[in-house]
Amino acid sequence: MTTPPDTTTAKPRELLKVEAAAKRLSVGRTTMFNLIKAGHIETVQVGRLRRVPDTAITDYIAKLTAAQHAA
Template sequence: MLLTVEAAARRLSVSRTTMFRLLKSGAVDSVRIGHARRVPAEAITAYVQRLAEEQQHAA
């Protein structure tokens, strides 16, 4: 399932600007369909898992 950038931002509870920053940095994967940018739902899950793992290692 593909999400709009806005829907992906809502899932992460971040702003649209922050979501675009995450996409630009490569922290969250996305695909282009024509002129539209879409975020695979799995990319959101993978990002959250990476954050959790990083925080566990830092503790």
């Protein structure tokens, strides 16, 4: 008999699909692709797949926050 994995200690994913990254920012898929294309959010390529590092989302949120506090 196997036990299910302990989700309380599971690490969050470090590379997200574009759709998952968009969901994390509460924006649509098209908006996320536009942010990537404009260079606002960094991505990495894994084989033929495009992924968004978890840190790229955190960095983008920090930039938005800093820009709004500076204004």
